[in-house]
Amino acid sequence: MTQQQRLRRLAHRLGRARIWMWREPARRSVSAGAEKRSSLHPPKPQEIPFMAEEEINDNSMKGARPGFESTPLRTSSRRSVRSQMAAEVALRYDSVHSVLVDFCNRTSSHGIPFFGSSSFWPRPIWVSIFIFCTIFFLIQTYFTIDEFYGYRTIFQLNLKFEPAPFPAATVCNLNPYKFSELKKFPEIANAIAKWENALTEKPDLSLRILEATGKRKKRQAEFQPIFVRCTCNNPNDRCVPNRNEEANTQVCLCFEDVSTGYIWPCYPTTEWTVKTCNQCSFSNTCADPDRPNATMPFNQNVSCLCQGISHNCVIHPKNEIRWWNPNNYTIYPAEPPSAETPFSENLDLEGVFDKGTMTTRIKESVSYMVSELPQEIKHNLSYTLGEFVLRCTFDGKDCNMTELFQVHRDADYGNCYTFNFNTSLEVKSNRAGPLYGLRLLLNVNQEDYLPITEAAGVRLVVHERDQEPFPDTFGYSAPTGFVSSFGLKTKLYTRLPHPHGQCSDKERPKPYIYGDHYSPEGCYRNCFQMEMINDCGCGDPRLPLPDEQTKACNLHNATQKACLKKNNEAAGGVYRTKKACICKQQCTEYLFETSYSAAAWPSVNFVIGQGCQGAQEIFNDSTACTEYYRVNTAFLEIFYEQLNYETLEETQGYTMTNLFADFGGSIGLWIGFSVITVFEFLELIFELAYYGFVVVPRRIHKTLLEKKQRKKRHGLSIPQLLYKHMPSHSGTKMFPKKSSKEATKSKSEEAAVLSNDTSMATLPPDGKEIDEWPP
Known part of the structure; x- marks a missing residue:
């Protein structure tokens, strides 16, 4: 080994020892919490990254206090509380399993x-x-x-001791129209005449006896035929009497009311015929068809003059038929007409023999025909307030008739009158009992009853002030000759709206024919009328119309009449069930329970007063007044039996509580x-979310950063590592900086030396930290 190789190895070992000495204080500066955690789970060496020079300067040098050695694990004192909490969560939980185990150890739930x-x-x-x-x-x-979603309800019953508001009371005469006024309309009079004709088609001994004894002859003589100059537009239509003789007039045959001089319907002479009848009734109808061989008891062969369109017959006069003149009558001989027209089927009485069914049908027909008349004429046909109500007292005081009564038009009962209709006036009864309620003396005037009216008396309906009375459906009938006492008990119903119930105070069908007076009964009738208009193109004449553009059905129109009949008979008429017809009850409703009692009135010794003068003059008898009132008047008493009233309030049976x-x-x-446990689970969800969305991405980012730094560090040569991480002495580097050419030459020389020197094999392998080598 050469001297140069020895120096290089020594430099390498010195540099490795220096790096180990610099990292050792960082190991000793780990927090107490980290030491406890490391005792259970010793951290791997790669968890403490070998930081770059820039990171060392940023984390350890900036803001470091004197005498305190900053480490890569210690953060700056400017870190926020939220970041510290995040760091604690990151340090506490290493996996989802650790989060769940920690929750199981500290939750307050059972199990x-x-x-x-x-x-x-x-x-x-x-x-x-x-x-x-x-x-x-x-x-x-x-x-x-x-x-809870079943919306169960219960009723709470309470009793209130206070004066209850007095209800509205509607009274009607059982006879809707005056016969003296109604018979002035030929079509209606003909319908009543046909009804009586139908009643006498089957043999009835009692009726025959009455006719034979002459008890009804007085009315038979009320009408007579008369010739009149008329203007006729259509051959089969009624003609209009003309007072002046004009060129376009023609001769007509009419009925004349002998008592009043009123001219009945006029028709051309070709529409009249002479018939031989069994008898002519009071309404001038030929009771039986021609019977040349009739053998019935009390049978008479009477010559009658009959009209083929209206089917009205009158006894043929034995003398000449008179001519009508506005000023006087002139008698001329005349030949009776001979033409005959077929029998009409308008009233649907053919094939019906039950008298009750016949009476019901004629009442409906008369009601339809009167409904077609103008409103003013209909009002005049029935009774006025002064004619019907003779006396009125409330709470022991006389009534103000104009303020407390209002007329109510009904198709079946004519003019009815409602007491206490005005919602702006507070009417209360201060005491219980009949003397302190409403007392009415009503005159029904049986002398002017229609033949089709079966009973004599009045109709009473007790209802709320803002509701339609509907006397044909609700109410009670009181007879004449009695004091009828109606004791009231009030119940106040309070219902819940949707979703607990189906009541509504404001919701109603559109259009609604009864204005602001809503009730389930009115809603059903409104649905029937709307269905009638949709099916037939016209409305039922007995019910109100939704607007002025809608017309009532015309009974002379066969198509409209058939449609009207079909809709009335189909599935219960007004009350038939319709999917589109939803009629809700009112949320607040007053119900009046009524108890009825009666006593004969007037008593024999009761002094009626000035009202008897007219009756005594007519009958010229001392007992005539009492008998007149007993036959023609009814006395009503409407009162509270007790001043307290019941309240039935519908409440929720199962509330949110x-x-x-x-x-x-x-x-x-x-x-x-418990509620606390619920918040613990919410905390668990938050921790799992924080771990999955914050901690895990940070660890992934940290791992990628470490790999990048490790890759960068391992790509440097040993002298470059020593130069970068070892501190300098006296301001000079251990290795002076070389030029680019010298650096390239030194790298090539080092590579050649290392390739030949086997002792360099003791360097740390790739992927190991320097402080872990040698072992």
Whole structure:
């Protein structure tokens, strides 16, 4: 070995020893926490990187306090608290397994701490127990949530002792229209006449006896035929009487009301015929068709003059038919017409022999025909407030009729009158009992009842002030000649809206034919009317129309009438079920339970007062007044039986508080969790996320950096390593800097020497640190 080789080996060993002496203080300056961890898990040598010169200057020299030797593991004092926490997590957990083991050792839940047991057999047993309990917890939680979303409700009953608001009361006459006014309309009078004709088609001995005894002859003589000069537009249509003789007028045959002089419908003379009838009823209808060989009891061969379009018949006069003149009548001989028209089927009475069915159909027909009339005419056909309500007192005081009553038009009962309709007026009853409620004396006037009205009395509906009364569906009937007492008990229902219930105070169908007065009954009728309009192109005449553009069905139109009949008969009419018709109950609703009692009225010795004067003048008898009131009037008493009222409030049967209570009980019973345990699991999730997204990427980055530095360091020659890491003495380098040519020459010489010198084989192999060599 030459002298030069010996010097090079010595320099190499001196440089390796110097590097080892510089790294030794870094080993001794590791923190206490790291020493404890290293005692359990000795760190590998490559975990302490051989740092580059720039990193040594940045971490150990900058900001270092005098007398304190900074190491690569010590950080700057300017590091934030969050960075320190991150470093602690990084130092504490080396893997996901260590994170989970640490959680098992410190969690407050039951069973999970046994997962980290050092023994093998307890771990699978406790895992199985925990899974088993978790399954039962999930099952019970499912039923708990299902109970909550079932939206179960309960009713709470309370009793309030305070004056309740007095309800609205709607009263109607069971007879909707005055017969004296209604018979002025020929079409309606003809319909009633046809109904009576249908009633007498089958033999009825009692009716025959009445006709034979002449008890109905008074009305038979009310009408007579008369010739009138008319203007006719269509041959089969009604003609209009003309007061002036014009060139385009023609002769018509009309009915004349003898008592009033009113001219009934006029038709051309070709539309009238002479028929031989069994009898002519009070409504001038030929009761039976021609029967030349009739042998029925009380049969009479009567010559009648019948009209073929309206099927109205009148007794043929034995003398000449008179001519009508606005001022006087002139009698001329005239020949009766001979043409006959077929029988009409408009009222659907053919083939029906049950009197109840006939009466129901004629009532519907009359209701339809009256509904087609203008509103003003319909109002005049029925009873006015002064005619119907004779007396009214409330809470012992007289009623203000104009402020407390409002007319309500009903297709079946005509003019009805609602007491306490005004929501702006507060009407309360201060005391219980009939004397301090609403007392009404109502006149029904049976003398002017329609023949189709079966009962005499009034109809009462007790309802809320902002609702439609619907007397044809709800309410009670009170007879004449009695004091009918209706004791009230109020119940206030409060319902829950969606999702616990299906009530609504504001939601309603659009359009809605009853305005702001919503009720489920009104909603059903609205749906029926809308369905009728969609199917038939016209509305039911008995119900309100949604707008002015929609017209009511015309009974003279065969297509519209057939569609109207089909919709009324199909699936219950108004109450048929429709998928598109959703009628919800009100969320706040007052219900009035009614108890009924009655007593005869008036008593024999009761002094009625001035109201009897007219009756005594008519009947000229002292008892006539009492009998008149007994027949024609009804007395109503509407009052509270007691001032307290019940409230039924719908409340949630299973609230959010119940849900949390049951959930907490279940989770504590089966797996021993609490709210604190939930936060512990949240902390575990955070630590796992931090480990996966922060610690692992840092370690990967650190490993790549170490490999890069190691690769760079191993690529340097031994003199360059000594020159870079060994400190200089007296400001001079151990090896002076060479030029590029000299450096290239020295590298080639070193390579030649090392290739020939076998002693250099003792240098550290690739991948080993210098301080680990020699062994």
